[in-house]
Amino acid sequence: MGKSLGETIRNIVKNYVDDSNPADYIYATIVSIGSSNCSIKLEKTGITIPSSMVDIPEGLSKKKIKIKIEGITYDAEVDAQLKAGDRVMVVKKLGGQKYAIIGKVS
Structure with missing residues (x-):
């Protein structure tokens, strides 16, 4: 007997x-x-994703900021920049055409 429509x-x-x-x-x-x-x-498949398909959030970069403490403004540099070899967590757009790094993991 064949499969039901619901099962198909x-x-x-x-x-x-x-x-x-x-x-x-x-x-x-x-x-x-x-x-x-x-x-x-990608760890699971070993596939290398080219840079044209990878988005990096601004928070994972090196940037200069201004901090105001008790009325005095200071210049500071925040270095959360990714480096070759860093392990990251990414999300994939359905279909795998775009990947977004969401954070660095240890």
């Missing part, structure tokens, strides 16, 4: 979800990084 639909949806490989987060390693680019290597 469930199988189609399951196969679609499995093939699209959705993920809440993925671990990766920084392969190379420059002033405006960053390529990463």
Whole structure:
């Protein structure tokens, strides 16, 4: 006897979800990084993602800030810059066309 329509639909949806490989987060390693680019290597698959597909948040960079303490303004530099070899957590856009680094992990 053949499959029911409901079972066939469930199988189609399951196969679609499995093939699209959705993920809440993925671990990766920084392969190379420059002033405006960053390529990463995904831990699970070993695939290297080029910089054109990777977004880096502003908080993971080196920047100058001003701090005001008791009325006196100081210049400071915050260096949260990523380096080659750093382990990061990324999220992947459904379909895998874009990855966003969300933080550095140890």
